[in-house]
Amino acid sequence: MNPFWNNIFRDRGYEKSLAYFLSSMPMFKDLEKRELAFLEHIVHVRNYEVNETIFSEGDIGSGMYTIRSGQVQIYTLDEHGLEIDQAILGAGDFFGEIALTASRPRCASARATETTVLIGLFRTDLLEAVRRSPAPSAKIMLGLNRVVSDRLLQCSCQLEEVKEQLADNQKQHTNE
Amino acid sequence: MNSQGEMSRAQVAVLYLVLTMAIASGIAIYSSASIITELLKIATTDLFLPILISLIAYFLLDPAVYFFQGEKISRTMSIFIVYFLLFSTIFLLLMIIGPPNWEGMLQALKADFPRYIRHAIEYLTALLKTAQEHFPIISNYNIADHVGAAAQSFFALILKETPHSAMRIGSLLLLVPLFSFFFLRDSRRIMRGLISLTPNRYFEMVLDIYAHVSWQLAHFIRGRILEALIIGVVIWMGLSLTDIRYAPILAIIAGVTNLVPYIGPLIGMIPGLVIALVDLGVGGEFWWILCVYVLIAQVIIDNFILIPILISKVSNLHPLGVILAIVMGGKLYGVVGMIIGVPIVSILNIFIIEIRHNRRNFNPYNRYFTNRGKLL
Numbered sequence: 001m002n003p004f005w006n007n008i009f010r011d012r013g014y015e016k017s018l019a020y021f022l023s024s025m026p027m028f029k030d031l032e033k034r035e036l037a038f039l040e041h042i043v044h045v046r047n048y049e050v051n052e053t054i055f056s057e058g059d060i061g062s063g064m065y066t067i068r069s070g071q072v073q074i075y076t077l078d079e080h081g082l083e084i085d086q087a088i089l090g091a092g093d094f095f096g097e098i099a100l101t102a103s104r105p106r107c108a109s110a111r112a113t114e115t116t117v118l119i120g121l122f123r124t125d126l127l128e129a130v131r132r133s134p135a136p137s138a139k140i141m142l143g144l145n146r147v148v149s150d151r152l153l154q155c156s157c158q159l160e161e162v163k164e165q166l167a168d169n170q171k172q173h174t175n176e
Numbered sequence: 177m178n179s180q181g182e183m184s185r186a187q188v189a190v191l192y193l194v195l196t197m198a199i200a201s202g203i204a205i206y207s208s209a210s211i212i213t214e215l216l217k218i219a220t221t222d223l224f225l226p227i228l229i230s231l232i233a234y235f236l237l238d239p240a241v242y243f244f245q246g247e248k249i250s251r252t253m254s255i256f257i258v259y260f261l262l263f264s265t266i267f268l269l270l271m272i273i274g275p276p277n278w279e280g281m282l283q284a285l286k287a288d289f290p291r292y293i294r295h296a297i298e299y300l301t302a303l304l305k306t307a308q309e310h311f312p313i314i315s316n317y318n319i320a321d322h323v324g325a326a327a328q329s330f331f332a333l334i335l336k337e338t339p340h341s342a343m344r345i346g347s348l349l350l351l352v353p354l355f356s357f358f359f360l361r362d363s364r365r366i367m368r369g370l371i372s373l374t375p376n377r378y379f380e381m382v383l384d385i386y387a388h389v390s391w392q393l394a395h396f397i398r399g400r401i402l403e404a405l406i407i408g409v410v411i412w413m414g415l416s417l418t419d420i421r422y423a424p425i426l427a428i429i430a431g432v433t434n435l436v437p438y439i440g441p442l443i444g445m446i447p448g449l450v451i452a453l454v455d456l457g458v459g460g461e462f463w464w465i466l467c468v469y470v471l472i473a474q475v476i477i478d479n480f481i482l483i484p485i486l487i488s489k490v491s492n493l494h495p496l497g498v499i500l501a502i503v504m505g506g507k508l509y510g511v512v513g514m515i516i517g518v519p520i521v522s523i524l525n526i527f528i529i530e531i532r533h534n535r536r537n538f539n540p541y542n543r544y545f546t547n548r549g550k551l552l
Contacts, residue, residue: 044368044383046376053377062380103384122380124387132242 018045018119021068024092027143035136042129044120048112061099061106063122067091070116076108088113097148100126226348228516230355234363235397237262241360255360259353281422288421293327295454385530392526399486400519404431406482407473411448414468418461420452430473435515437498441478445469493522 019036022028028039048054048070055061057076065072067089074086074095086108089095095110100123112118130137183191237258244254367386374382408431415423426448433444445466452465493501498518505517 044372044379046372046379048376055380059380060384062384120379122383124383128387132245133247135247 018043022066022119025066025094027094027147028140030143031136031139035139038129038133038136039140042121042125044122044125046118046120048116048118050112050115052112054110054112054118055096055106057107057109058105060103061096062103062124063120063126064094064097064100065110065118065120066094068117068119070112070114070118072116072118073111073113074108075111094147097144099123100144222344222347225344226351226355229348230352230359232397232401233352233356234359235394236401237356237360238394239398252361255357259357281425285422285425292450292454296327296450299453385527388530389523389526392530393523395486396522396526397519400435403478403482403486404434407431407434407478410473410477411468414472415448415465418452418465419456420448420461420465421455422451426451430469432515434478436502436518438495439499439502440515441469441474493518493525497521497525 019033019040022039022043023031023036028036031039045068046065054065054072069091072089072093072095074089075083076086078084087095096106098104099106100121103123126137126140129140237255240258240261241251241254244257245251246254249257367390371379371382371386408427411430412423412427415426420426429447430441430444433440436443448465448469449462452462456462456465498521501517501521502514505513505515505520507513509516
């Protein structure tokens with residue numbers, strides 16, 4: 001396209017805004033603009049340096065994080081204190097959503113491997129939002145619920161596959 | 177070259193220089209800090225009371241603002257609605273009942289006060305005489321003079337402060353609605369901004385502690401103020417049934433002193449009982465007034481109804497802490513210190529409990545241990 005015809009007057013700020021980023025997340029994709037603006041006031045934007053610990057295994061967690069930019073390493077420690085990588089997450093991924101429902105100890109540690117911007121959604125803020133304006137909060141909660149249940153579904157499917165494989169293996173063993 | 181352990185001339189000179197500079201900069205920092213605190217003190221002298229009252233108003237009005245706030249009504253609009261309703265209610269009440277005759281009542285009290293004191297002292301002296309007959313040890317102790325002197329100085333203070341406080345009330349009427357408006361509208365944004373300053377490592381913990389502390393604080397302040405208000409109204413109604421004078425002033429005294437636990441109610445009932453004793457004598461009405469103060473207001477309303485509903489959700493102070501807070505507050509700021517000492521110590525108490533609750537995350541060495549406590 002000829003750059004002359006580019007619409008330079010179109011408002012392109014929105015695509016860089018926090019609300020636009022949130023609307024691209026799977027759990028918040030059904031939210032309307034007003035509800036996104038509401039969500040924008042609940043979340044916290046946090047900046048992390050390279051190699052900065054986000055949380056450690058065993059900390060009392062209080063919420064989930066979404067990666068806006070950068071990279072996060074999720075790891076656990078074995079009994080010798082050696083790190084076992086669990087996952088490397090990039091922009092658009094989220095982690096720590098279990099702590100959103102109850103203050104449980106974190107089951108893994110997270111560390112920023114690049115300069116990272118995280119968007120935190122925390123239990124206390126969500127509870128206050130439920131008290132103040134139940135309708136948008138319910139929609140946010142439903143979105144979170146959908147994501148968590150999708151994960152559960154996927155997990156149970158994989159479990160089913162593993163079970164079948166195990167049964168096949170045992171059959172082969174008995175046949176031999 | 178010098179031997180080991182001894183310093184060369186240059187090194188000694190450098191050491192002296194460094195030490196001198198350290199001392200000098202210490203003195204400079206100290207003096208500038210004290211100047212700055214002095215300036216801050218001067219700048220904030222008259223702001224303490226308005227900010228305190230606006231904070232209290234904020235905690236009281238916040239639920240009402242939430243009630244009106246919704247999809248269609250913004251927070252600012254909701255605050256204006258609450259203000260409008262509040263002021264129109266006060267205005268209507270004043271129109272219907274008519275303002276109590278404060279001016280006349282104060283003038284009459286000014287005239288009557290010495291009489292009450294005299295009677296109280298006479299009564300005390302009589303009491304002391306009978307006591308001295310039974311316990312000769314205390315014969316040297318002249319309690320009447322003490323009480324008389326204290327009452328006189330207190331009364332002189334009131335006379336001196338009245339015109340002064342009239343001006344102060346005028347400024348309060350202007351400042352408190354303004355301050356509490358901004359507290360109501362922006363407190364969330366301000367607190368979020370402050371919390372976001374905490375380092376990443378402690379952010380979650382600070383957020384949790386803030387949520388708990390603010391919840392406890394709101395309930396504590398709301399509960400205490402409502403309790404004092406209800407007690408004041410109950411005592412006003414109870415006293416209005418008798419012929420006692422100054423019922424509104426006595427009710428205000430009872431309500432305000434009720435903010436101080438344990439000791440406050442006892443002090444709050446003394447003026448009422450003295451006036452009843454002097455004006456009405458020991459009779460049916462005196463016993464009714466005593467009954468209103470002790471049985472109805474304190475035992476039934478306060479202990480059986482208000483404290484279980486309003487205060488019990490909040491972690492309470494140990495009685496020893498309450499008494500220490502009252503004594504220390506009184507030493508620092510007099511009567512005002514006695515009243516606000518207990519809430520301030522309760523706030524500190526809430527802070528300490530919450531931080532102890534979260535101390536697992538507070539431990540900076542936490543990351544070097546597994547959750548089984550072994551060193552990594």
